[in-house]
Amino acid sequence: MTGTDTVLGAPAERREGREKVTGAARYAAEYDHPGRALAWPVPATVARGRVTGVDARPALELPGVLAVLTHENAPRLGEPDDPALSVLQDPRVPHRGWFVALVVAETLEAARDGAAAVRVLYEAEEHHVTLSAADPEAYVPETANGGYPAVTEHGDPDGAFAAAPVRLECAYRVPPLHNHPMEPHTTTARWDDGLLTVHTSSQGTSAVRAELVRLFGLPEDRVTVLAEHVGGGFGSKGTPRCDVVLAAMAARHTGRPVTLALPRRALPAVVGHRATTLHQLRLGADAEGRISALTHEVTTYSSRVREFVEQAAVPARVMYAAPDSLTRHRLVRLDVPTPSWMRAPGEAPGMFALESALDELACATGVDPVELRVRNEPETEPDSGRPFSSRHLVECLREGARRFGWAGRDPRPRSGAAGPLLVGTGVAAATYPVLVSPCVASARALPDGSFLVRVNATDIGTGARTVCAQVAADALGVPPERVRIEIGDSRIGFAPMAGGSAGTASWGWAVHEACVRLTRKLAGHTGGLPEEGLAAGADTSDAAGAKSPWSRHAFGAHFAEVAVDTVTGEVRVTRLLGVFAAGRILNPRTARSQLVGGMTMGLGMALTEGSTMDPAFGDFVESDLASYHVPAHADVASVEAYWVEEDDPHLNPMGSKGIGEIGIVGSAAAVGNAVHHATGVRFRELPLTPDRVL
Ligand code: MOS
Numbered sequence: 001m002t003g004t005d006t007v008l009g010a011p012a013e014r015r016e017g018r019e020k021v022t023g024a025a026r027y028a029a030e031y032d033h034p035g036r037a038l039a040w041p042v043p044a045t046v047a048r049g050r051v052t053g054v055d056a057r058p059a060l061e062l063p064g065v066l067a068v069l070t071h072e073n074a075p076r077l078g079e080p081d082d083p084a085l086s087v088l089q090d091p092r093v094p095h096r097g098w099f100v101a102l103v104v105a106e107t108l109e110a111a112r113d114g115a116a117a118v119r120v121l122y123e124a125e126e127h128h129v130t131l132s133a134a135d136p137e138a139y140v141p142e143t144a145n146g147g148y149p150a151v152t153e154h155g156d157p158d159g160a161f162a163a164a165p166v167r168l169e170c171a172y173r174v175p176p177l178h179n180h181p182m183e184p185h186t187t188t189a190r191w192d193d194g195l196l197t198v199h200t201s202s203q204g205t206s207a208v209r210a211e212l213v214r215l216f217g218l219p220e221d222r223v224t225v226l227a228e229h230v231g232g233g234f235g236s237k238g239t240p241r242c243d244v245v246l247a248a249m250a251a252r253h254t255g256r257p258v259t260l261a262l263p264r265r266a267l268p269a270v271v272g273h274r275a276t277t278l279h280q281l282r283l284g285a286d287a288e289g290r291i292s293a294l295t296h297e298v299t300t301y302s303s304r305v306r307e308f309v310e311q312a313a314v315p316a317r318v319m320y321a322a323p324d325s326l327t328r329h330r331l332v333r334l335d336v337p338t339p340s341w342m343r344a345p346g347e348a349p350g351m352f353a354l355e356s357a358l359d360e361l362a363c364a365t366g367v368d369p370v371e372l373r374v375r376n377e378p379e380t381e382p383d384s385g386r387p388f389s390s391r392h393l394v395e396c397l398r399e400g401a402r403r404f405g406w407a408g409r410d411p412r413p414r415s416g417a418a419g420p421l422l423v424g425t426g427v428a429a430a431t432y433p434v435l436v437s438p439c440v441a442s443a444r445a446l447p448d449g450s451f452l453v454r455v456n457a458t459d460i461g462t463g464a465r466t467v468c469a470q471v472a473a474d475a476l477g478v479p480p481e482r483v484r485i486e487i488g489d490s491r492i493g494f495a496p497m498a499g500g501s502a503g504t505a506s507w508g509w510a511v512h513e514a515c516v517r518l519t520r521k522l523a524g525h526t527g528g529l530p531e532e533g534l535a536a537g538a539d540t541s542d543a544a545g546a547k548s549p550w551s552r553h554a555f556g557a558h559f560a561e562v563a564v565d566t567v568t569g570e571v572r573v574t575r576l577l578g579v580f581a582a583g584r585i586l587n588p589r590t591a592r593s594q595l596v597g598g599m600t601m602g603l604g605m606a607l608t609e610g611s612t613m614d615p616a617f618g619d620f621v622e623s624d625l626a627s628y629h630v631p632a633h634a635d636v637a638s639v640e641a642y643w644v645e646e647d648d649p650h651l652n653p654m655g656s657k658g659i660g661e662i663g664i665v666g667s668a669a670a671v672g673n674a675v676h677h678a679t680g681v682r683f684r685e686l687p688l689t690p691d692r693v694l
Pocket of ligand 1: 203233234235236341342343344345499501
């Protein structure tokens with residue numbers, strides 16, 4: 001087959017790059033249909049209770065205001081899959097920031113003024129928003145997110161811990177984290193003769209359509225969901241959010257196309273966030289650092305709206321050989337906004353705790369932290385006993401150590417003083433599961449020699465359409481310039497979201513299959529192609545839906561160098577270097593960008609990101625980008641991402657694992673471990689802001 005070596009694995013540039021940098025790419029708010037109105041939400045100002053009255057008159061009297069939707073007049077909705085989408089259906093207020101009204105107006109300014117003028121009366125109730133591991137209402141749920149059992153236990157973890165020569169017991173806390181994509185959650189909705197069309201900023205249009213079908217009681221073919229360009233999501237757009245429901249309701253109510261772009265400050269309350277996780281870890285080991293007992297217990301919260309259990313103890317089930325182990329999740333239901341998916345849910349906070357504890361064990365035993373991890377490599381997946389389809393964590397650690405210049409490191413804390421700065425280095429491992437979902441795709445050969453490939457992928461800035469075109473060109477054996485690709489349209493057919501680091505694997509598998517079938521069809525075809533061309537389709541339900549006998553995970557190793565200012569308490573990450581084993585890398589340009597992005601997000605998690613739940617108000621204190629600090633360019637000095645060659649035949653026809661999330665896994669721990677090396681102080685609570693460090 002031609003092209004295999006040149007097309008797949010080539011650093012192709014993003015196909016939509018020019019459109020994006022010239023401003024020609026249209027996002028959900030930019031579909032300015034004739035007669036379009038704009039909407040602005042009214043968030044609840046109590047943390048728990050009910051709406052007893054809404055006075056919309058002051059808003060309706062303002063020029064340009066068209067309508068005020070409340071639970072009293074908004075269209076009635078069917079039962080959604082996600083109860084957080086039952087908006088304006090009843091007077092209850094499950095948390096502060098829950099939307100209690102929506103103002104629709106001729107202009108954005110009028111809508112915003114209208115929202116400020118609506119008078120809402122509440123009956124407030126006592127609220128409880130503070131997470132504590134000692135909360136008497138904490139319970140062990142049936143499962144943690146992802147369908148994982150909430151508890152796993154092997155052998156006698158208590159006995160083994162008591163008998164271990166080296167015993168380590170430590171607690172870590174990861175604060176609430178917000179996704180904050182650059183493009184807020186936005187929808188433009190319109191109804192034409194009972195047909196609902198939405199342009200929405202989502203990680204997957206199939207799931208959005210399914211919810212709209214349920215909510216509005218429509219047949220599938222009467223709902224079209226389009227997401228051509230999406231300005232980030234980080235998990236918060238993985239499932240539909242209330243913007244799409246409210247925009248559709250407002251459009252139906254007013255008979256006008258309506259755009260709703262959620263205001264930045266409203267996001268933390270309604271688009272999900274990463275819930276606080278409290279980690280209790282116990283490691284029992286011998287004097288050489290071989291772990292005999294491992295316990296990782298996580299306490300987290302969900303809202304009253306739905307159960308959501310950040311699966312933060314799950315990575316401890318795959319990382320290290322420990323004959324006796326316990327992992328457990330506990331949950332407390334609070335009057336807080338509903339937590340949801342955020343990049344590497346489970347793994348990101350869980351591996352901060354586990355990889356910090358490993359560093360503490362390295363210090364306690366005097367074993368080099370790279371060597372300690374190598375020493376505890378399991379032969380098979382510790383929890384299930386299944387063989388790894390491929391692992392290569394040791395290779396990542398060794399290659400990272402070589403590139404970073406780890407050899408000869410003085411392990412003593414505070415050994416790297418340079419004037420007022422304390423310089424230190426740290427390492428941490430990373431893991432993320434290999435997930436894949438069924439998908440449909442089609443490929444069509446046209447008489448002019450070009451090909452049209454359609455798959456309902458979503459490109460959230462990752463380069464999805466570019467990589468799908470590469471997969472197609474490779475399977476067709478043609479140069480990628482001859483492949484046109486259409487994505488982001490629910491009419492194309494079912495596709496999973498851009499999430500779980502599974503987009504490329506899932507969409508690519510279906511694209512590959514459709515193109516292989518088309519190639520076969522073309523080989524059997526004689527004469528010229530008819531005007532409409534020749535087409536083939538694929539549905540990977542059986543292949544991608546099948547259970548694998550293998551334990552499939554990507555792995556990685558992060559190395560960080562920090563400089564801690566002893567005068568200001570400021571931590572600077574001077575170098576961050578990651579090496580990953582993620583199967584075949586299909587596009588090194590976009591892959592590197594994903595990995596660097598993830599690592600940078602881990603840097604933010606380590607140093608600046610973190611939200612505070614105000615116990616009195618029951619609200620997040622940091623609700624915009626002025627108070628919730630994501631890394632800026634000046635915070636990111638040098639981030640390097642590499643990978644090891646990995647040839648894993650147990651994945652999918654492309655041989656790829658996911659790369660969207662593993663970059664954030666472990667990077668915060670590497671930074672934290674470097675801060676310990678620099679200062680000799682172990683900070684067990686993130687983020688490492690100057691007030692904590694000083
Ligand atoms: Mo990711 S949190 O699976 O979008």
